[in-house]
Amino acid sequence: MEIAAFYGFSGLAIIAALFILFSRNLIYAAFALFLAFLGVAALYVLAGADFLAVTQIMVYVGGILVLLIFGIMLTQKADKEAISTTPNRVVVSMARQFWGFLIGASLFGFLSYVIVTSNFKMTGESNVSRSTLKTIGVELMTSHLLPFEIAAILLLVALVGAAYLALNRNPAS
Amino acid sequence: MTTIPVEHYLIVAAALFCIGLAIAITKKHLIGILLGIELMLNAVNINLVAFSRHDPERIGGQLFALFVIVVAAAEVTVALAIILRVYGHFRTVDPDKVNELKK
Missing domain, CATH: 1.20.5 (Single alpha-helices involved in coiled-coils or other helix-helix interfaces)
Incomplete structure (x- = not known):
């Protein structure tokens, strides 16, 4: 049960993050960031950090995300004649996309290699019930x-x- | 109660960190870059919390993650104020177009 919840919420967070990466609309990206923050808060609960999960939801979802959405709305172009029909596109240049994907994928490969090959010896009991x-x-x-x-x-x-x-x-x- | 091994938390955090880095590189919008930075800060917090499971007496990792959240909140407010000033001055939020010092 706990295993299924862990993989479900981590998959939710990663899929929401990938949606931010591939989304062209910044408002949709902000709402996907909301889902990613909720997934991360659920991971905190599964790791036994209940206070930190509540703090995450209150500070990030209640404060930072609202600020970001205000910022997105305040920096829209106002000189278009049809504001309601033109979505707020984010232009992504091809060279940036190539370098971004290359650096991200290579760093993920390196980090996962380090994590898999390292042999963590944990001392102390993991008490998650208190x-x-x-x-x-x-x-x-x-x-x-x-x-x-x-x-x-x-x-x-x-x-x-x-x-x-x-x-x-x-x-x- | 089965406990999830710490490597799984680390892999998830590494994936979120790399996706956040790719977002911060690829977006051509200042607030998009800010979204990526927020995601990277969250991924680092997952690492701290996962290692803090094995220290239930003095939970140093969770306290560090708490201070990271505080600093992230302060950083976002100041960054948004700067972005609003840049937008009011240059009428754009593309970081490539704010290149007055290069000319």
Whole structure:
């Protein structure tokens, strides 16, 4: 049952990623990215990371994907006369496609060769039945307190910087 | 309860990472490149979580993945703001057409 769920969700994520790669329409690619994120969240659950799966769904699907779709809609060409009939095409040049596929396939071959030939010796029991929520909370507040505070500062800086960058300084346009 | 071997997680993560790299190379749209980068960050997180299964006392891998998610959220907001500024200035989102410094 767990094996079937693992292969089903990993296949969902990989097929959604391949759809992004071959799709010409960026809105469809964003919705396929939604499916890929859901598949990755299910893989987190199968690996015993329940808190991380919920965080993935809340941050990526609820925040980042909505931002990306807003960005796609705000950067459309507005000078066409028939906006509703022309899809938002993404032009892919042939040389880029060739190099992209070549580099991606060769890197995948290399990585899978390394993973298959390496012999992982795992120590410690893999306990996946207990919730990780208490452990994460205690670790964040004790031994990882400095990265936690730095993450807070980083988010504040990113918020202020993004709001300043996206400010429309030219009201005529 | 049967446990899935860690190599299967690594293979899935490697496939997602390579597809994300191919997306970031082939798309001629700045937001398309951003989609590929997001996919690559997710693939790295799968690796961290898969190895963190064998460390149930101090789950360092999951904490690292949590910070990766935070940094990815900050990166996406700033990148989208820059893309909107580039679109407002050059009226295009093709990274090949934003080549004013080359001329």
